Structures are given as structure tokens and as C-alpha cells.
Amino acid sequence: MYKEYKRFTGIATPFYYYDLDLLRDTLDTLNREAGKYNYKVHYALKANADSQVLQIIRDAGLGADCVSGNEVQKSLNIGFPAKDIYYAGVGKTDDEIRTGLAGNIGCFNCESVQEITVMNQIASDMNMVAKIALRINPDINSNTHSYITTGIQENKFGIQLWELDEVLSVIRQLKNINLIGLHFHIGSQIIRLEIFRKLCLKVNEINDWFIERKYFLPVLNLGGGLGIDYHDPDSNPVPDFRNYFKTVYDTLLPQPWQEIHFELGRSVVGQMGSLISKVLYIKNGKTKNFAIMDSGMTELIRPALYHSFHKIVNLYKSNLNGTFLPYLKYDVVGPVCETTDFLGKEVELPRTERGDLFAICSVGAYGQSMASNYNLRERAGVTYSDDLSG
Numbered sequence: 141m142y143k144e145y146k147r148f149t150g151i152a153t154p155f156y157y158y159d160l161d162l163l164r165d166t167l168d169t170l171n172r173e174a175g176k177y178n179y180k181v182h183y184a185l186k187a188n189a190d191s192q193v194l195q196i197i198r199d200a201g202l203g204a205d206c207v208s209g210n211e212v213q214k215s216l217n218i219g220f221p222a223k224d225i226y227y228a229g230v231g232k233t234d235d236e237i238r239t240g241l242a243g244n245i246g247c248f249n250c251e252s253v254q255e256i257t258v259m260n261q262i263a264s265d266m267n268m269v270a271k272i273a274l275r276i277n278p279d280i281n282s283n284t285h286s287y288i289t290t291g292i293q294e295n296k297f298g299i300q301l302w303e304l305d306e307v308l309s310v311i312r313q314l315k316n317i318n319l320i321g322l323h324f325h326i327g328s329q330i331i332r333l334e335i336f337r338k339l340c341l342k343v344n345e346i347n348d349w350f351i352e353r354k355y356f357l358p359v360l361n362l363g364g365g366l367g368i369d370y371h372d373p374d375s376n377p378v379p380d381f382r383n384y385f386k387t388v389y390d391t392l393l394p395q396p397w398q399e400i401h402f403e404l405g406r407s408v409v410g411q412m413g414s415l416i417s418k419v420l421y422i423k424n425g426k427t428k429n430f431a432i433m434d435s436g437m438t439e440l441i442r443p444a445l446y447h448s449f450h451k452i453v454n455l456y457k458s459n460l461n462g463t464f465l466p467y468l469k470y471d472v473v474g475p476v477c478e479t480t481d482f483l484g485k486e487v488e489l490p491r492t493e494r495g496d497l498f499a500i501c502s503v504g505a506y507g508q509s510m511a512s513n514y515n516l517r518e519r520a521g522v523t524y525s526d527d528l529s530g
């Protein structure tokens with residue numbers, strides 16, 4: 141893509157560039173590897189809910205994993221089969237629960253006794269039965285950034301192991317709740333497959349616990365969280381789905397009648413997106429150089445929020461066929477009035493000038509979907525590879 145920046149001529153910056161061929165390649169690999177074990181994958185919409193992206197994911201046969209009523213509604217509108225729409229979230233409102241029930245979705249992943257009780261009441265009023273899975277907090281540290289760890293006791297997510305007896309005794313009384321599965325999601329951007337192995341060992345124990353109590357639940361949902369290579373996206377454009385699923389297959393001990401589900405977000409869409417942005421100004425300080433961009437935390441908040449790394453390329457200067465340009469270190473920063481508004485720190489780049497075009501790589505997940513209008517900035521547009529000529 142970097143060699144083809146000329147295709148971007150005339151497009152107003154900043155914009156998200158989505159390489160839909162890479163998305164299709166990623167989905168092909170994902171389907172091939174998951175297919176080996178009959179695993180079912182739901183795509184986590186919150187990573188990127190762009191309609192064109194969603195249509196391609198729907199056509200590839202994935203289900204939808206939602207965390208709000210609007211995501212449920214969007215999945216229905218895009219045409220994901222209702223039975224393949226799952227709805228998780230620690231704070232579902234009554235209206236959102238109604239949206240899911242009215243849409244006849246496949247499953248609600250429930251996070252507390254009170255939520256289940258409320259859902260039973262709403263389902264009863266609507267004369268329906270809600271299919272639910274229990275989101276269980278397995279108390280496993282995913283060793284990812286503390287802000288994106290979700291599966292340890294001190295997180296707000298999930299039902300704790302010591303609460304399970306009480307939860308089951310409540311569910312037994314509820315006529316409009318049908319418990320169909322167990323759900324786990326322990327964090328995001330997890331690179332070490334050992335973490336997923338630990339999760340599977342824990343799931344084996346918890347699954348046994350339910351079976352001993354005569355709960356024969358058809359669904360084991362291991363959530364998402366598989367990471368991507370932010371440092372070298374060109375060498376690893378497609379995540380290692382093969383070893384991810386193999387790790388689960390080698391460790392998890394499901395019953396023959398149990399389906400295994402996953403909810404992947406980042407690993408499906410992360411690498412297909414780049415943020416294309418123009419250098420507005422260069423400031424050469426005594427100790428630092430700054431490249432001031434026409435995009436920042438409003439288009440990509442991950443660096444400001446989690447100190448995440450994104451590879452940054454100067455599209456005009458990085459491909460000068462053998463011409464040597466001195467490399468300098470730049471803090472690549474945005475125009476927003478916040479000190480945390482940066483895209484990269486100490487980035488080594490060829491000497492950069494006003495007007496140069498940068499690609500901030502690997503922004504397909506949690507880029508556009510976390511964008512804001514802060515400072516009354518306009519939303520950046522999207523350019524799809526399919527629509528570019530040449």
C-alpha cells in the first residue's frame with residue numbers, strides 16, 4: 141500500500157483507508173482455521189462497525205458479538221442471522237434488553253444476578269424466553285495493559301466463581317430465562333497463547349462443575365482478545381489463527397454436544413485499516429522535533445488512552461528508491477488541545493516536511509469506532525481499497 145500512495149491524490153485528509161482485500165484474506169484464513177475444529181466465530185462489532193466492513197464479515201459467515209442495543213440493531217439491519225447475534229455488556233438498559241428480545245437474538249451474555257432477574261421480568265412482559273449465557277470471571281490475568289484486562293477479580297466484568305451457586309439457585313426460579321452456555325472474555329491484545337491455554341484449563345474446571353450439577357450447556361464461548369502485530373504489520377498482516385485455535389483444541393475438553401464459540405474483534409479488522417493524515421507543521425525543538433498532524437486523538441485515541449504503539453510511515457519519503465534521507469526522531473502529535481494528543485513518540489522518520497502524507501498503521505480496530513467530535517472536529521471519512529482506481 142505504501143508504494144501506492146499516489147492513489148490517495150485528491151482525497152481530503154485525514155481519512156481511514158480500509159484494505160478490503162486484506163480483510164477478505166484475513167477472513168479466509170480465519171474460516172479455514174476455525175473450520176478445522178467446527179468452531180463458530182462471532183465478530184465483535186465494537187472494533188469497527190463500518191457498514192461495508194460488516195457486510196463483508198456477514199458474507200464470510202461470521203456471527204455478531206454486540207455490546208449495546210444499537211450494535212444489536214445494526215447487526216440485524218446488516219443482515220446477520222438473529223440466532224448468530226450475541227449480546228454482552230455489563231450495563232444493558234431495559235430498552236436495550238427489549239431490542240435484543242424483539243430481534244430474537246441468539247444469546248444474551250449476562251454479567252450479574254440482578255441483570256438476569258430484570259431480563260426475566262422484561263422477557264415475561266414480552267411473553268418471551270431469553271436465552272442467556274453466564275459471563276464468568278475466571279480470575280485470569282491476561283497480562284495485557286491493565287486498562288484492557290477484563291478477567292481478574294478486581295474488574296467490573298462478569299460473575300465471580302464464588303457467586304455461581306447463588307446464580308444457579310436464582311435462575312432455577314426464573315421461567316423466562318433459558319441458560320444455554322458459559323461465556324468468558326479475559327482481555328484484549330493478548331499475544332501469548334499460553335494465556336489462552338490457561339483460560340481453557342480454567343474453563344474445563346468450570347464446565348465440569350456445571351456438568352456435576354446436571355447443567356448440560358450447549359455453548360462454551362471463549363470470547364476474543366487475540367492480538368495483532370502493531371510493530372511489524374507488513375510481515376504479519378494476518379494474525380496467527382492457526383496456532384490460536386490449535387491451542388484451544390489441544391487444551392479444551394468440551395463434551396461432544398458442546399459448541400465452541402469465539403468473539404474476535406481486533407484480530408479480524410485491525411490490520412486492514414490505516415489512518416492517512418497530512419503533516420501540517422514541523423517544529424524543531426532543542427531536544428525534540430514535532431510533526432503536527434491534521435489528525436490526532438479524535439481519530440485514533442488508543443495512544444492517548446493506553447499508550448499504544450502504532451507504526452507510522454511517511455508515505456512520501458519512505459520509498460525514494462535508494463535516495464538517502466537522514467532519519468530524525470519526531471513526536472507525531474495531533475491538533476487537539478490535550479497534552480496526551482499524540483499518535484507516536486520518538487518515531488524515527490526520514491526528514492519530514494509540511495505537506496507530507498503519513499500512514500498510521502493497524503488502526504482498523506478501535507480507531508474509527510472510538511472516534512469523537514472533541515473540539516468540534518469533523519469525523520474523518522473512509523476510503524475503501526475497492527473504490528480506488530489503478
Ligand SMILES: *Cc1c(COP(=O)(O)O)cnc(C)c1O
Binds near residue numbers: 228365
Ligand atoms: C471487546 C470484546 C470482544 C473483542 O475483543 P478483541 O480484543 O477485539 O478480540 C469480545 N467479547 C467481548 C465481550 C468484548 O467486550
